[in-house]
Amino acid sequence: MKPLSPGATPTLPIPRVIWALGLVSLFMDLSSELVHSLLPVFLVGTLGASALTVGLIEGVAEATALIVKIFSGAISDFIGKRKGLLLLGYGLAALSKPLFPLATSAATVFVARFLDRIGKGIRGAPRDALIADVAPLAIRGACFGLRQSMDTVGAVLGPLLAIVLMLVLGGNISLVLWFAVLPALVAVGLIVTSVTEVTQDPVVHRFRSPIRWHVLRRFSKRFWWVVTVGAVFTLARFSEAFLILCAQQLGLSMTWVPSVMVVMSLFYALSAYPVGKWSDRIERSWLLAAGLVLLVAADLVLAQAASIAWGMLGVALWGLHMGFSQGILAALVADTTPAELKGTAFGVFNLVSGLCMLLASVIAGWLWQYHGSAVTFHAGAVFSAMALLLIRKLSASRE
Numbered sequence: 289m290k291p292l293s294p295g296a297t298p299t300l301p302i303p304r305v306i307w308a309l310g311l312v313s314l315f316m317d318l319s320s321e322l323v324h325s326l327l328p329v330f331l332v333g334t335l336g337a338s339a340l341t342v343g344l345i346e347g348v349a350e351a352t353a354l355i356v357k358i359f360s361g362a363i364s365d366f367i368g369k370r371k372g373l374l375l376l377g378y379g380l381a382a383l384s385k386p387l388f389p390l391a392t393s394a395a396t397v398f399v400a401r402f403l404d405r406i407g408k409g410i411r412g413a414p415r416d417a418l419i420a421d422v423a424p425l426a427i428r429g430a431c432f433g434l435r436q437s438m439d440t441v442g443a444v445l446g447p448l449l450a451i452v453l454m455l456v457l458g459g460n461i462s463l464v465l466w467f468a469v470l471p472a473l474v475a476v477g478l479i480v481t482s483v484t485e486v487t488q489d490p491v492v493h494r495f496r497s498p499i500r501w502h503v504l505r506r507f508s509k510r511f512w513w514v515v516t517v518g519a520v521f522t523l524a525r526f527s528e529a530f531l532i533l534c535a536q537q538l539g540l541s542m543t544w545v546p547s548v549m550v551v552m553s554l555f556y557a558l559s560a561y562p563v564g565k566w567s568d569r570i571e572r573s574w575l576l577a578a579g580l581v582l583l584v585a586a587d588l589v590l591a592q593a594a595s596i597a598w599g600m601l602g603v604a605l606w607g608l609h610m611g612f613s614q615g616i617l618a619a620l621v622a623d624t625t626p627a628e629l630k631g632t633a634f635g636v637f638n639l640v641s642g643l644c645m646l647l648a649s650v651i652a653g654w655l656w657q658y659h660g661s662a663v664t665f666h667a668g669a670v671f672s673a674m675a676l677l678l679i680r681k682l683s684a685s686r687e
Contacts, residue, residue, distance in 0.1 A: 302431055302434055303422045303423065303424075303431070305422050305483060305484055306419055306422065306423065306431050306434060306435055308484075309415060309418070309419065309435055309483060310434055310435045310437075310438030310439070311438065311478055312374075312378065312475045312482075313435060313438055313439035313475075314438045314439060314441050314442035314445075315471040315472070315475040315478065316381060316382075316442065316471070316475040317441075317442030317443045317446060318442035318471045319382075319385060319442075319446065319469070319470075319471040319472040319475070320381070320404070320468070320472075321443040321446030321549055321553065322446035322447065322449055322450045322464075322467065322468045322471075322546075323388050323465055323468050324446075324528070324529075324549065325446065325447035325450050325545065325548070325549040325550075326461050326464065326465065326545070326546060327388070327401075327529070328342055328529040328530075328532040328536075329461075329532065329536055329542050329545050330397075331345070331394055331397060332533065332536075334461060335391070335392075335394050337394045339530075339653050339656040339657040340650075340653040340654055341653070342527075342529050342530075342533070342653055343527070343529075343650050343653015343654065344649070344653060345397060345401055346527035346529050346649045346653075347526075347645060347646040347647070347650045347653070348398070348646060349398075349402055349404070349405040350405060350645045350646070351642040351643060351649075352402060352405045352406055352409060353406070353408040353409040353638075354639065354641050354645055355638070355642040355643070356405075356406055356409025356410055356412075357409050357412045357413035357638035357639070357642075358413070358632075358635030358639040359635065360373050360377070360410045360412070360413050360414055362635055363414075364413065364414040364417055364418075365417070365628065365629060365632050369485060370414040370418040370421070371418075371483055371485050373410055373411060373414040374411045374415055374418075374483065375479050375480065376410050376411070377409070377410030377411025377412070377414075378407065378411055378472075379407070379476050380403060380404075380406060380407030380410065381404050381407030381408060381472060382407075382469070382473055382475065383403070384400050384404040385469045385472050386466070386469055387400035388468065389462045389463070389464075389465035409638075412634070413635045413638060416621075416630075416634045417634055418485055419431055419432060419622075420627075420630045422485075427568060428619055428623075429564040429565060429566075429567035429568040429572070430564050430565040432618045432619045432622070433560050433561040433562070433563060433567075434564070435615075436560040436561070436611075436614055436618075437557050437561035440553050440556040440557035440610075440611075442471075443557070444550055444553040444554050444557055446468075446471075446549070446553075447546035447547065447548075447549035447550045448546070450464060450546040451544060451547060453467055454542070455543060459543055461542075504636070506626060507624075507625060507629075508624050508625070511621070511624035511625055514620045515636065515637050515640050517576070517617075517675055517678045517679065518617050518637060518640070519640045519644045520644075520671060520674050520675040520678060521580070521613065521617070521672075521675045522641045522644035522645050522648060523644050523647065523648045523674075524580075524583055524587075524648070524668050524670075524672040525609075526649050526651070526664075527645075527648075527649045527652065528548075528549065528552065530653075530656065530661075530664060531548050531590070531602075531603055531606060532545055532548050532549070533661070534590055534602075534665075535548045535599050535600075535603070537661060538593060538596050538599045539596060540599075547600075551600055551604055551607065552603045552604070552607035553607060554607065555605075555606075555607030555608045555610075556607040556608070556611045557611075559607075559608050559610075560614070560615050563575055563611050563616065564616070564619065567615075567616055567619060572619060572620055575616050576613055576620070576679060577676060577679040578612050579608075579610075579611075579612030579613035580609070580613070580673075580675050580679065581676065582605050582609035582612060583605075583606070583609040583613075583669075583672045584669045584672045585605050586602050586603075586605035586606040586608075587665040587666065587669035587672065588665070588666075588669055589601055590602035590603075590606075590661075591661070591662040591663075591664075592662070621634055621637050651667065652664050655667055
């Protein structure tokens with residue numbers, strides 16, 4: 289059990305700015321997941337793209353988001369402010385949304401995803417650093433978990449809206465994708481009106497590259513173990529686009545394919561906040577290990593699934609593993625880094641994870657196209673088991 293800090297109480301209220309950030313995440317994820325829940329079948333079924341192309345698009349897009357975070361995090365540390373970068377990042381994502389319904393080729397989809405993920409990369413590290421700035425230490429895990437849960441509520445509502453619109457609009461995917469624009473604009477409006485920040489002292493007097501040896505040496509050994517575990521974890525957790533392709537392969541119709549993201553996101557949302565709160569009371573790495581076990585189970589079920597019901601079970605386990613891992617990893621980064629370099633720390637963590645995400649999605653697309661879905665998910669289980677072995681080192685490493 290981890291002792292609470294002197295004078296801390298587990299009943300401290302969640303700061304209002306974190307609730308505001310949660311609402312911003314909810315609306316933007318509603319928009320993004322409405323698109324994402326239909327995009328793989330749009331690419332493969334409508335535009336004629338291959339599984340490898342899907343993997344390349346998703347891998348480059350998600351890796352771009354993660355890699356850009358190293359610069360946005362360092363810039364937010366340098367200027368001592370986070371909100372402007374949040375507005376730029378969410379604004380760029382909102383502006384990219386009309387490109388999806390206008391797309392007539394995989395290349396246009398790639399450009400739209402690339403711009404959307406650049407926006408995510410710009411906002412990600414400053415947002416996590418802002419949460420770390422304002423979250424009381426005793427409830428830091430709960431604060432990260434709450435923001436993640438609200439984000440995932442949007443990820444449930446987006447695919448649900450996609451299903452309703454597909455039914456109402458007769459399966460016209462291009463028309464349905466236009467409805468992603470409005471919630472994205474609402475998210476931007478909430479940043480302008482409701483998000484405030486604690487101004488931090490700038491780290492340096494003039495900006496330099498965030499990748500500097502004397503800065504990296506200030507990070508603890510435990511932080512680098514968190515980075516290592518996160519990297520191997522990311523190799524195991526390739527794009528959810530392959531969950532959608534798996535469901536379609538099992539016989540789910542195009543109209544109901546978004547239900548895959550509903551199930552995954554629902555289990556993610558239901559678990560993220562309770563797990564984050566739980567992590568304030570017990571060793572976080574134990575919960576991360578549980579997330580890896582869930583991912584192994586999800587991969588094995590999906591590899592052997594012969595019906596939609598079994599496929600949905602695998603998707604549900606995948607959602608639970610997300611709830612047991614994403615907020616926990618963010619809290620571990622915050623726990624193991626100096627207060628004045630948290631933006632840079634999240635950037636470094638996401639740089640490494642981004643390179644692994646690109647590799648993971650390309651490998652998954654290649655395996656899917658040339659060896660089938662079962663081999664793809666079995667490979668994910670192997671990487672998950674490798675990450676699980678590293679958890680013991682993470683638990684053992686101390687300042």
